[in-house]
Amino acid sequence: MKRNKKVRIKDVAEKAEVSTATVSHVINGNKYVSETIKSKVNKVLKELNYHPNSAARSLRSTKTNTIGFIIPINSEDTAKSFFMSIAEGIEEKLKSRGYNLILSNSKEDPEQELNLIKMFNTKVDGLILAPTNENFKSINETIDHNFQIVMIDRLPVGYKGDYVLVDNFQGTYEGINELIKSGYKKIGFLSSGLGITTSNDKFEVNKELSNNRIYVNPNNERFQAYKVALSDNKISYNPDYVLFGESSFQSGYDLAKQLISKEVDAIFIANNIMTMGSIKFIQEQKLKIPDDIGIIGYDNYDWTEIISPPLSAIKQPAFEIGVQAAELILNKIQKPTLDCQHIKLKTENLKRSSY
Structure with missing residues (x-):
């Protein structure tokens, strides 16, 4: 007897013509989805007889007290010290709240960035990202449904969440x-x-x-x-x-x-x-x-x-970017329903002797 192919969340998303993240939000009720989209997704869930993978969900529900930070530095980039100062600010704030930091580098490669996000999905409680992908859609489809994220330095098209910019x-x-x-x-x-x-x-x-x-x-x-x-x-x-x-x-x-x-x-x-x-x-x-x-x-x-x-x-203000980003991600982990915060920090003009 031929066994039925297991229905995946991706199958539901494709039939409902929404992202996998949206399907996750409907299933878990952890983020706002319009009633129209929610009804459409629920209809497809019923039609396909989809059942969430409880084992996979339990992986994500286990707290790690760790935050990921993905930076975008290629081989010729001199911005290492800028992002390291940001990392120091993040780490100082995290340590004061009992959290650890894991740092990784996308090397300005959009595919590498998505692979790192997939890796971080079950290893950290949230992610601070200086994005390489210019559109949030691909990032959004890669992020696990319970995953909190804060953007720094740049914003991709379609992103409406928390950020810290200069x-x-x-x-x-x-x-x-x-x-x-x-x-x-x-x-x-x-x-x-x-x-x-x-x-x-x-x-x-x-x-x-x-x-x-x-x-x-x-x-x-x-x-x-x-x-x-x-x-x-x-x-x-x-x-x-x-x-x-x-x-x-x-x-x-x-x-x-x-x-x-x-x-x-x-x-x-x-x-x-x-x-x-x-x-x-x-x-x-x-x-x-x-x-x-x-x-x-x-x-x-x-x-x-x-x-x-x-x-x-x-x-x-690299260090302060890190402090503010860490504060945002920790607050969102503690209370996911908080309104998104948009922070822009001022620069400083250091006048020396070149003009």
Whole structure:
């Protein structure tokens, strides 16, 4: 006699035309689902005679007192110290509440990120994620139904949950204003890629982030702030003064060469490793900072203080990002029905001697 194939939650999701996470939410009643969708899912559950796997559910219900943290650092990335400072902030808050931290790296690989999430599903009580996937749908379908998550640094399309971001717009806007106050008028802008938005030209920089339609890439916010700061100071935007490239030392070197050939008098560099490459070119040309060219780099690293002259930088509150993210995830684990919290932290403009 032929045995019936066991019905999986994925089968229910496909027939009901919803995500597996939505089916889980309906079964467990732990997150809001509209009555229309709930009715549709329940109908399919009955039709397919689906029965939840109690063994699998018990795995997830066992508390581990551990939080996962996935960072996105590729081989050439210099943001290691930034994310390690965030990890320190997370760990300090977790220890004060009797929790441990497990850290892993997606290496900016969306598939690797999903594999890590699957691994964490039964090993930790919640996850803090600096996402690589630009759409939350794939992440949402991978997360276990009882799994709490907090996003940091970037937001994928469709994500409406808890997050902690840095106000990249504020930091860049203030930096460009400082350059203009110091007498610079032909200000170049260097950055790595912008990522996805619905429309770069219509980006609503002064309004609440619309998480259901915008992939919040920090480089995009910095670019928008650059344009707005110029406009507010009645300086015309010149697209020739804006260059985008790979997040690499060589790209920073090459693009600085291009900008300086266009006779800019200052450069705002929105990426740390590109800042290093740019400074290398400037030093080779024996240009004097800040007399020949003014410089501001985004984010503060040890090397920015020891070069000559010391480099002005926009400092992100990395440790505080970690503390706030840990607080959010622990509160959500304790009380899953809490309203989602959206936190944006201010940057600090460290003025040294480069403009």
